[in-house]
Amino acid sequence: MTTQTLELGKFSIGVGDRFAHQAKAQLEACIEAAHAGVEIIPVWNKSNREHNIIGSEPSSTRAAADAAVKALHWGKPYFCDADHINLTTVDRFLAPCDFYTIDVAETIGKPADSAAIDKFLKRRSDLTGTLRLEGVREPLEITPDLLNLTAKKFLFAVQEAGKVYRHIEAAKGKGTFVAEVSMDETDAAQTPAELLIILAAIADEGIPVQTIAPKFTGRFNKGVDYVGNVDQFRREIILDVAAIAWATANLGLPKNLKLSIHSGSDKFSIYAAIHEATKHSGVHLKTAGTTWLEEIIGLAEAGGDGLALAKEIYAEAFAHREELCAPYATVIDIDPAKLPAPAAVDKWTSQQFTSALRHDPHSPAYNPSLRQLLHVGFKVAAKMGDKYIRLLESNEKVIAKNVTENLYERHIGPVFLGKPSPVAVLAHAEAK
Numbered sequence: 001m002t003t004q005t006l007e008l009g010k011f012s013i014g015v016g017d018r019f020a021h022q023a024k025a026q027l028e029a030c031i032e033a034a035h036a037g038v039e040i041i042p043v044w045n046k047s048n049r050e051h052n053i054i055g056s057e058p059s060s061t062r063a064a065a066d067a068a069v070k071a072l073h074w075g076k077p078y079f080c081d082a083d084h085i086n087l088t089t090v091d092r093f094l095a096p097c098d099f100y101t102i103d104v105a106e107t108i109g110k111p112a113d114s115a116a117i118d119k120f121l122k123r124r125s126d127l128t129g130t131l132r133l134e135g136v137r138e139p140l141e142i143t144p145d146l147l148n149l150t151a152k153k154f155l156f157a158v159q160e161a162g163k164v165y166r167h168i169e170a171a172k173g174k175g176t177f178v179a180e181v182s183m184d185e186t187d188a189a190q191t192p193a194e195l196l197i198i199l200a201a202i203a204d205e206g207i208p209v210q211t212i213a214p215k216f217t218g219r220f221n222k223g224v225d226y227v228g229n230v231d232q233f234r235r236e237i238i239l240d241v242a243a244i245a246w247a248t249a250n251l252g253l254p255k256n257l258k259l260s261i262h263s264g265s266d267k268f269s270i271y272a273a274i275h276e277a278t279k280h281s282g283v284h285l286k287t288a289g290t291t292w293l294e295e296i297i298g299l300a301e302a303g304g305d306g307l308a309l310a311k312e313i314y315a316e317a318f319a320h321r322e323e324l325c326a327p328y329a330t331v332i333d334i335d336p337a338k339l340p341a342p343a344a345v346d347k348w349t350s351q352q353f354t355s356a357l358r359h360d361p362h363s364p365a366y367n368p369s370l371r372q373l374l375h376v377g378f379k380v381a382a383k384m385g386d387k388y389i390r391l392l393e394s395n396e397k398v399i400a401k402n403v404t405e406n407l408y409e410r411h412i413g414p415v416f417l418g419k420p421s422p423v424a425v426l427a428h429a430e431a432k
């Protein structure tokens with residue numbers, strides 16, 4: 001008997017659908033990409049934290065994805081991602097999901113037992129020296145010191161990932177799901193050399209990892225552009241991709257192993273670099289909250305009750321900003337002085353509200369602080385319950401248009417199709 005392994009395609013996009021109402025609009029963006037000649041596999045991701053804040057169950061994400069796929073006759077694969085799970089949170093995702101983002105960031109830095117470290121160092125001593133990677137001029141230098149330090153810092157985390165992986169495998173069966181290992185929610189970026197050593201440990205642990213999410217250099221704030229050194233990012237991602245190619249060729253990891261870029265939405269400044277580095281290897285771009293913001297934009301654009309609700313959500317988010325921001329402190333940068341007073345926002349037209357919120361770097365009215373506050377403000381809408389959902393439903397058309405257009409034009413175009421990103425367009429216009 002041959003068992004077929006469930007494989008993630010070359011290009012995939014993680015989409016978040018906090019209130020489980022936009023799956024069709026999101027899938028439309030993948031359908032548009034298919035029409036443009038590129039297959040992009042949709043992956044609906046929702047973390048345990050989001051489910052807890054909203055009060056939803058992972059089965060609802062699965063139901064919404066299945067319904068969208070059926071309604072739009074999507075015949076290619078699609079996945080539901082248990083995003084950022086660990087041993088304590090994975091169980092309720094076992095039945096509905098077929099993609100697991102195993103998050104071990106919290107255990108980075110905890111040392112494995114010394115016998116395990118010694119065994120790893122012995123087994124992998126051949127990694128030390130100068131490693132020439134295909135397609136890049138810059139070699140990777142791995143000194144015995146670096147191997148040692150990286151083992152001490154990451155081996156325990158990889159062992160943890162192994163425990164989570166085997167727990168899922170025992171429940172679901174080998175080859176029936178995609179495994180990702182994520183280390184992005186931590187302070188220090190991992191270098192390409194560290195990534196390669198981590199992949200060796202993952203191979204030793206027997207995890208058939210298909211996507212790996214390192215922390216990259218720079219800040220990946222929620223829903224806004226990249227903040228950091230774009231040239232350094234470009235160098236790093238090219239080396240990461242080459243390190244992964246080396247690992248798949250030499251360590252027995254799955255051939256389709258590729259990078260996963262978390263908080264990947266709206267990082268317009270680095271989309272050209274991501275496209276260039278990953279157009280042959282493939283990439284998973286994980287977006288989430290950008291769709292929820294399009295719901296607010298659609299409501300505001302609709303005017304009437306929709307605009308009133310968008311204003312109400314802003315006012316509530318403004319009033320509770322400290323509490324809403326706390327869980328996201330490391331991934332947002334809000335300038336409180338730039339947040340307009342709710343009384344002023346209350347007088348805004350649809351046009352004023354949408355142009356402050358919509359991520360259009362051309363627009364002088366675009367306000368990244370307001371955008372980030374609303375990004376973390378989905379709890380406010382969750383508390384409104386039916387009132388919010390009813391307006392989503394009665395304004396489905398205008399919201400869906402915004403959701404699809406945002407994913408296709410601002411994300412899929414520049415990352416997967418190599419079209420200029422909104423920032424590049426701006427730089428071009430300024431140069432004229």
Ligand SMILES: [Zn+2]
Binds near residue numbers: 084184262
């Ligand atoms: Zn993440």
